Amino acid sequence: MTIVLTGDSITDAGRDRSDLASWGSGYAALIGEALVEQRVINTGVGGNRVVDLQRRWDEDVLAHQPTVLSVMIGINDTWRRYDRDDPTSAQAYATGYRDLVMRAQTAGVGRIILVEPFLLPVTDEQWGWREDLDPKIQAVRRLAADLGAGYLATDGPLAQRAATVGAAALAYDGVHPTPEGHRLLADLWLAEYRAG
Numbered sequence: 001m002t003i004v005l006t007g008d009s010i011t012d013a014g015r016d017r018s019d020l021a022s023w024g025s026g027y028a029a030l031i032g033e034a035l036v037e038q039r040v041i042n043t044g045v046g047g048n049r050v051v052d053l054q055r056r057w058d059e060d061v062l063a064h065q066p067t068v069l070s071v072m073i074g075i076n077d078t079w080r081r082y083d084r085d086d087p088t089s090a091q092a093y094a095t096g097y098r099d100l101v102m103r104a105q106t107a108g109v110g111r112i113i114l115v116e117p118f119l120l121p122v123t124d125e126q127w128g129w130r131e132d133l134d135p136k137i138q139a140v141r142r143l144a145a146d147l148g149a150g151y152l153a154t155d156g157p158l159a160q161r162a163a164t165v166g167a168a169a170l171a172y173d174g175v176h177p178t179p180e181g182h183r184l185l186a187d188l189w190l191a192e193y194r195a196g
Contacts, residue, residue, distance in 0.1 A: 011044025030186035074117030
């Protein structure tokens, strides 16, 4: 069985993009280590947004004929509004994401897990990002319901843990997980995977 994990830098986590066996140092690596009997491929690329995944979907996902596909994308669709004045509307995000899921389903991918984007604000400014990110999280929930995909909540569980240990203990800049943050993501993902 082949499991493909794709998304942005949170999935990428420093993987060697020239080596399909490279998982990086984040949650994808922890999943790969936990599922040694499966072929786990990480095709995450740092900085990516939904439109970037759309461009490379055939090469990065469909070419590997995954049995299970995990997609985690969206925080850069929010972040770029604030650091580069390059916003992605919730509608454009939802439309692009729907295209990805439908292309995977049409190609015969049997199980798709949509991992919601998350934010753990470590600055006052980042609390303002919620107005942009929250509608995107809702869009992923709706896509999962509409298209019969699996859904993994991360924003709430990470916020719940952050209430105990502090946001920076899980994501040093509010976005990129620490080792503890990646461990929690991997545990959430593995619980969803095994429940299916």
